[in-house]
Amino acid sequence: MKQTFTDILKKEELSRDNIITLLNANSEDSKLLFAKSEEIRLKYVGNKVYLRGLIELSNICGKDCLYCGIRKSNKNICRYNLTDEEVLKSVKYAYENNYASLVIQSGELENKAFAERINNLLVKIKKLTKGKLHITLSCGEQSEDTYLKWNKNGANRYLLRIESSTKELYNKIHPNNKKHSFEKRIEALNALRKTDYQTGTGIMIGLPFQTIGNLADDLLFMRKVDIDMVGMGPYLEQKDTPLYDFRNTLKPIEERFFLTLKMIAVLRILMKEINIAATTALEAIENKGREKAVKAGANVIMPNITPAIYRENYMIYENKPLPSSSEILVPEKNLNKIGYKIGWGEFGDSAHFCKRFKKK
Numbered sequence: 001m002k003q004t005f006t007d008i009l010k011k012e013e014l015s016r017d018n019i020i021t022l023l024n025a026n027s028e029d030s031k032l033l034f035a036k037s038e039e040i041r042l043k044y045v046g047n048k049v050y051l052r053g054l055i056e057l058s059n060i061c062g063k064d065c066l067y068c069g070i071r072k073s074n075k076n077i078c079r080y081n082l083t084d085e086e087v088l089k090s091v092k093y094a095y096e097n098n099y100a101s102l103v104i105q106s107g108e109l110e111n112k113a114f115a116e117r118i119n120n121l122l123v124k125i126k127k128l129t130k131g132k133l134h135i136t137l138s139c140g141e142q143s144e145d146t147y148l149k150w151n152k153n154g155a156n157r158y159l160l161r162i163e164s165s166t167k168e169l170y171n172k173i174h175p176n177n178k179k180h181s182f183e184k185r186i187e188a189l190n191a192l193r194k195t196d197y198q199t200g201t202g203i204m205i206g207l208p209f210q211t212i213g214n215l216a217d218d219l220l221f222m223r224k225v226d227i228d229m230v231g232m233g234p235y236l237e238q239k240d241t242p243l244y245d246f247r248n249t250l251k252p253i254e255e256r257f258f259l260t261l262k263m264i265a266v267l268r269i270l271m272k273e274i275n276i277a278a279t280t281a282l283e284a285i286e287n288k289g290r291e292k293a294v295k296a297g298a299n300v301i302m303p304n305i306t307p308a309i310y311r312e313n314y315m316i317y318e319n320k321p322l323p324s325s326s327e328i329l330v331p332e333k334n335l336n337k338i339g340y341k342i343g344w345g346e347f348g349d350s351a352h353f354c355k356r357f358k359k360k
């Protein structure tokens, strides 16, 4: 007998086909899906939403990913690199405003000078904040040695999106050369997972050529790697990138948004205790995008605390939300209204990580 949507939601173990059915949910069925993921979220990770102050360190990038606005070949953006003083000013803001966590994200450079720069910054940040801020790095593929040094110098978490866990799709959205090797990215992620980092990955949703089956495989991949945290968001076309040529093949933007919410919900069901971020890309589509993601199962938000004058140059995609200079958006009131609380002053480490670490 064919399983109904409700039958699938009751199952302990979801098959790939079950996941596909859940991801294909229409608006009626999706209500059941979101109710289930919210129930699991409240039971396993509670109603807190943790903050990560996002600092976009530099848009200088050595890679040429076919979807990304800060790709090396894009001549239409102004490249910047924050000074240490600028970074520390943002850090101080996060520290004084009780964020408890930071993310430092950057274009990808795999060289000694960059590795040293991050080392020095980590030391300065730890000193300034007396170790009271947990730090996530999102600085791309690096050698194992560099990852370990950064970890030793105070980075607690690392986010390296696999972008797509399907090799054929990965190769369609990246140049075909050594610098953009699928195997190398997988190796980097595995290297991170073996260290003491809370390890995060993620993907883009609604890419050209991407199928629902690919997305189901991405979720299963995250579970197989036994990841601690995930940041995934809708793909947003960027006019200065090669993938822009395929814009007419994309799902409408509202559908990519809806699919992202369903991905978050199914991931919460599959991996109950991990941290899941409601990404900025969601906010670019709908102004209460992040709140919807929280209701679907996300428990982390990343307010952008990069100095305002640089924010417009970190244009990974178009329509990126750019709050005015002094404004940093923490949607606290809206979250309170739907029963959630900001975890001010709490690290909000991944419960999944804490458990597996104690086991080690």
Ligand code: SAH
Residues within 6 Å of the ligand: 067, 068, 069, 105, 106, 107, 108, 138, 139, 140, 141, 159, 160, 161, 163, 203, 204, 233, 234, 235, 236, 237, 238, 281, 316, 317
């Ligand atoms: N290069 C760093 C991170 C910088 S880019 C790294 O690899 O760790 C941060 C993320 O933005 C990427 O991982 C990618 O998933 C996302 N991104 C890039 N272009 C995008 C686009 N056009 N739409 C949506 N997300 C995009």
